Amino acid sequence: MTEIVLAEAADADELGKVIAAAFCDLPPSFWLISARTIRQEVFPGYFRIYVDLALAHGIVHTTADRTAVALWMPVGATADAPPDDYDERLTAATTPWTSRFVLFDAALDQHHPAGIPHHHLAILGVRPDMQGKGIGTEMLAHHHAALDQEVVPAYLEAADLRNRDLYLRHGYVDHGPPIQLPDGPRMYPMWRQPAAGGSPG
Secondary structure (H helix, E strand, O other), X not given: OOOEEEOOHHHHHHHHHHHHHHHOOOHHHHHHOOOHHHXXXXXXXHHHHHHHHHHHHOEEEEEOOOOEEEXXXXXXXXXXXXXXXXXXXXXXXXXXXXXXXXXXXXXXXXXXXXXXXXXXXXXXXXXXXXXXXXXXXXXXXXXXXXXXXXXXXXXXXXOOHHHHHHHHXXXXXXXXXXXXXXXXXXXXXXXXXXXXXXXXX
């Protein structure tokens, strides 16, 4: 059984690195920056932005050994605007590839469901050497149990068909057509209704 804890501000740098490693070879990552060595340089700072945002405004779960992380963002009836310094931080972290990251944000934002409060699983990442041990499943179940108790749905964007299949096994269904990145791969918007009676996910 994996010990799942709430992350703290002191964890942000390490968790950014965990996500960078976990996401490095996904199709959308290759679309953002084609050179793997450059992704490895850029991604820790890029994902650190999202860890900081979730620490300030959402829920960040990690494991006791900090080898996995889940960023959950509560979304109300209307979507929150990005923080005032988001554009500045994005530019600093991703130049000269910033335009690709802006297109990526726009594609995801265009498909994000509006009008229904939910929790957005913005990121779920497990360090590559720890993958395949069921840690991601345990982290999903941990938060799904809380969502079921509170009767709150969840939304995410699966990065590829393999991840889509994983989330299908955990109660998610397709939410509209795939997200087509410009001249790039597809991502898969997915939705999970809370389980009846507040049972664990």
